[in-house]
Amino acid sequence: MKKVSKLAIFYFSGTGNAKQIALWFSEYAGKQGIDCRLCSISTADPITTIHSDTLIIFISPVHGFNYPKITLDFIRRFPKGNNRVVLMCTRAGMRIGNIATPGLTGIAFFVSNLLLRTKGYTIAGQIPFDMPSNWIAIHPTLSRKTVRFLFETNFSHVQKHAEQIFAGKKDFLSHRDLVQDVLVSPIALGYYIAGRFFLAKQFYASAQCNNCGLCINQCPVKAIKRVGGRPFWTFRCESCMKCMSRCPQKAIEVAHGLWLVLIILSSVFTPVFFLIIGFLYRLQHLLLANRFFGKIITFTSLTHYKIWGKGNPKSNRIEQQYA
Ligand SMILES: Cc1cc2nc3c(=O)[nH]c(=O)nc-3n(C[C@H](O)[C@H](O)[C@H](O)COP(=O)(O)O)c2cc1C
Ligand code: SF4
Numbered sequence: 001m002k003k004v005s006k007l008a009i010f011y012f013s014g015t016g017n018a019k020q021i022a023l024w025f026s027e028y029a030g031k032q033g034i035d036c037r038l039c040s041i042s043t044a045d046p047i048t049t050i051h052s053d054t055l056i057i058f059i060s061p062v063h064g065f066n067y068p069k070i071t072l073d074f075i076r077r078f079p080k081g082n083n084r085v086v087l088m089c090t091r092a093g094m095r096i097g098n099i100a101t102p103g104l105t106g107i108a109f110f111v112s113n114l115l116l117r118t119k120g121y122t123i124a125g126q127i128p129f130d131m132p133s134n135w136i137a138i139h140p141t142l143s144r145k146t147v148r149f150l151f152e153t154n155f156s157h158v159q160k161h162a163e164q165i166f167a168g169k170k171d172f173l174s175h176r177d178l179v180q181d182v183l184v185s186p187i188a189l190g191y192y193i194a195g196r197f198f199l200a201k202q203f204y205a206s207a208q209c210n211n212c213g214l215c216i217n218q219c220p221v222k223a224i225k226r227v228g229g230r231p232f233w234t235f236r237c238e239s240c241m242k243c244m245s246r247c248p249q250k251a252i253e254v255a256h257g258l259w260l261v262l263i264i265l266s267s268v269f270t271p272v273f274f275l276i277i278g279f280l281y282r283l284q285h286l287l288l289a290n291r292f293f294g295k296i297i298t299f300t301s302l303t304h305y306k307i308w309g310k311g312n313p314k315s316n317r318i319e320q321q322y323a
């Protein structure tokens with residue numbers, strides 16, 4: 001067992017959880033005298049030279065029981081090599097009493113493990129971290145107390161796993177979840193083929209938007225363009241929640257009203273579903289320019305309400321926590 005002396009961490013993060021885990025590992029590596037390189041997947045070039053002695057870590061959130069497309073594309077384009085690799089993910093952690101409830105990894109590790117092994121790498125570990133769920137399109141924001149609890153829990157997990165993998169040992173915590181990961185794999189495929197395109201059209205900018213352009217400039221996959229003088233989400237969006245969490249005006253909402261219409265229509269017009277999503281999203285975009293319809297769309301967005309966390313000082317405002 002050879003101790004690790006060089007480390008390269010490649011991370012993708014929408015709202016900061018995966019980045020935080022990457023930072024904790026890199027700080028711990030620094031304390032151990034390990035030479036560590038930290039690279040963001042949204043800006044790094046996968047065609048990069050890495051010494052064969054280097055331990056490589058990939059870390060990314062799970063989206064729809066898989067790594068998001070941006071992470072999978074990066075791993076797919078990663079050059080061949082024979083390094084040891086540890087795969088990590090951050091998932092939707094919640095809290096019941098003093099227990100951090102786990103999210104679900106699904107096929108994220110299976111797919112990337114396979115891709116990297118065909119390139120010659122050795123997989124030395126697969127470790128999930130249950131950080132605060134950021135999927136506030138489907139649930140209200142978590143309380144600050146819960147977020148703090150999950151951060152503290154994961155901080156101690158990082159130390160434990162860092163000791164193990166930096167000592168050159170294997171660490172396959174993910175094997176614990178094998179059964180449920182296999183069970184959700186059909187849903188993961190459904191999400192990758194169709195679900196993510198549905199979600200790509202969930203966001204809109206409300207009347208609070210002052211057109212600052214931050215969301216357009218900072219989107220890791222360049223999914224937002226300006227149409228009719230206001231932000232417009234294209235099918236490229238990966239629903240990473242970064243734009244929503246960073247908007248200085250808190251103007252980005254999830255159109256739950258449109259969700260409802262789409263769910264009803266999808267059962268009737270399945271073959272032309274994507275045409276309908278595209279058409280209805282554009283129609284909603286046009287209607288947003290009108291004050292009356294803009295108000296109706298905002299009132300039917302759960303993310304607009306205090307009960308969902310907006311403007312509630314006791315709730316975790318992701319834009320404050322992850323800034
Ligand atoms: C569109 C979307 C899909 C998600 N799917 C899953 C999932 O399948 N399983 C899970 O455990 N968490 C899921 N989550 C939660 C995130 O993976 C989790 O909050 C993660 O820690 C976010 O990391 P980040 O802050 O680095 O982006 C999802 C979140 C979003 C926004
Ligand atoms: S970041 Fe917010 S305020 Fe700025 S353009 Fe985007 S939606 Fe509008």
Ligand code: SF4
Binds near residue numbers: 219221224238241
């Ligand atoms: S549009 Fe927003 S949610 Fe979609 S990928 Fe870009 S930053 Fe993420």
